[in-house]
Amino acid sequence: MIELQDIKKGFGDKQVLKGVSATMEAGKVNLIIGASGSGKTVLMKCIVGLITADSGKVLYNNQDFTAMNEQDKKSIRQEIGMLFQGSALFDSMTVEQNVMFPLDMFGVGSYREKKKRVLECLDRVNLKDAARKYPAEISGGMKKRVGIARAIVLNPKYLFCDEPNSGLDPQTSLLIDKLIKELTLEYNITTVINTHDMNTVMESGDHIIYMFEGLKQWEGSNEEIIFAKDERLNDFIFASDFLRDAKEMRQMEIFRDKNWRDRLKKPE
Numbered sequence: 001m002i003e004l005q006d007i008k009k010g011f012g013d014k015q016v017l018k019g020v021s022a023t024m025e026a027g028k029v030n031l032i033i034g035a036s037g038s039g040k041t042v043l044m045k046c047i048v049g050l051i052t053a054d055s056g057k058v059l060y061n062n063q064d065f066t067a068m069n070e071q072d073k074k075s076i077r078q079e080i081g082m083l084f085q086g087s088a089l090f091d092s093m094t095v096e097q098n099v100m101f102p103l104d105m106f107g108v109g110s111y112r113e114k115k116k117r118v119l120e121c122l123d124r125v126n127l128k129d130a131a132r133k134y135p136a137e138i139s140g141g142m143k144k145r146v147g148i149a150r151a152i153v154l155n156p157k158y159l160f161c162d163e164p165n166s167g168l169d170p171q172t173s174l175l176i177d178k179l180i181k182e183l184t185l186e187y188n189i190t191t192v193i194n195t196h197d198m199n200t201v202m203e204s205g206d207h208i209i210y211m212f213e214g215l216k217q218w219e220g221s222n223e224e225i226i227f228a229k230d231e232r233l234n235d236f237i238f239a240s241d242f243l244r245d246a247k248e249m250r251q252m253e254i255f256r257d258k259n260w261r262d263r264l265k266k267p268e
C-alpha cells in the first residue's frame with residue numbers, strides 16, 4: 001500500500017501539486033489520469049523519489065519514505081519496478097541482458113540464479129524465444145513486454161508504469177493492460193499507472209485518481225466513474241458522443257445486475 005499525505009510541489013512561483021492525498025492499495029491497478037499539465041508525472045516522480053516534494057509524506061506500507069535515510073530508501077527502491085514510457089531498453093544489450101540489468105545493479109544472486117529468474121520472467125510475458133534478440137529486432141509491443149519483464153524481475157511490491165500504451169495499437173494496448181492487471185493480482189503488487197488511455201481506465205481502473213490543476217478532483221473505480229456526477233471529470237472522460245453512448249450502455253449493463261447497489265459502494 002502507498003499513502004500520499006498532502007503532497008505539495010512547486011517550481012519557481014508555479015505551484016504544480018497543491019496538496020494531494022490518496023491511498024493506493026496492493027493487488028489493485030491504481031490509475032492517475034488528467035489533462036496534460038495537471039501534474040500526473042510530477043506526482044508520480046514525487047512518489048518514487050525522483051523529485052523531492054516541498055511538503056507532505058509518501059508512505060510505503062506505513063513507512064515514511066520522505067523521512068528515510070539513503071540506505072532505507074535503497075531498500076524501498078529495490079521493491080519498486082518501473083516501466084518507462086517508450087520502454088527505455090538498452091539498445092546494445094539483448095532482451096535477456098536488459099531484463100537482467102536490475103539483478104546486476106542490486107547484486108542479486110549468482111549468474112545461474114539470475115539467468116533462471118530472467119528466463120522465468122521472459123516466459124511469464126511470453127517472450128522466452130526472444131531472449132537473444134536485440135531491441136531493434138522486436139516490435140513495440142514486444143519491447144513493452146521486455147520492459148514489464150525487467151520491471152518484475154526483482155519481485156516488486158510496487159509497480160509504476162508511465163503511459164504503458166503510448167505508441168501501441170489498440171489490440172496490443174489491451175494485451176499490455178491485461179498483462180499488467182494479471183501480474184498485479186498474481187503477486188499482490190501495488191500498481192500505479194499514469195495514463196491517457198480510456199480503454200485502460202474502463203478495463204483496468206480498480207482505483208482511479210483524476211487530477212485537475214494540481215489537485216485530486218475525483219477518485220473512484222471504473223464502475224463508479226460511469227455514474228460520477230463531477231462535471232470536470234465527465235467533460236474529460238466522456239468527451240465525445242461515442243464515449244457518452246458507451247457510458248450509457250455500460251450503465252444499463254450494470255443495472256441489469258440485481259446486485260448493482262453492492263457493486264457501486266459509493267454512487268454519487
Ligand SMILES: Nc1ncnc2c1ncn2[C@@H]1O[C@H](COP(=O)(O)OP(=O)(O)OP(=O)(O)O)[C@@H](O)[C@H]1O
Pocket residue numbers: 011016034035036037038039040041042043
Ligand atoms: N522540472 C520542472 N521544472 C519546471 N516546471 C515543471 C517541471 N516539471 C514539470 N513542470 C511543470 O509542471 C506542470 C505539470 O507537469 P506534468 O509533467 O506533471 O504534467 P502531466 O499531467 O504529466 O502532463 P502530460 O499528460 O502532458 O504528461 C507543467 O506545467 C510543467 O511544465
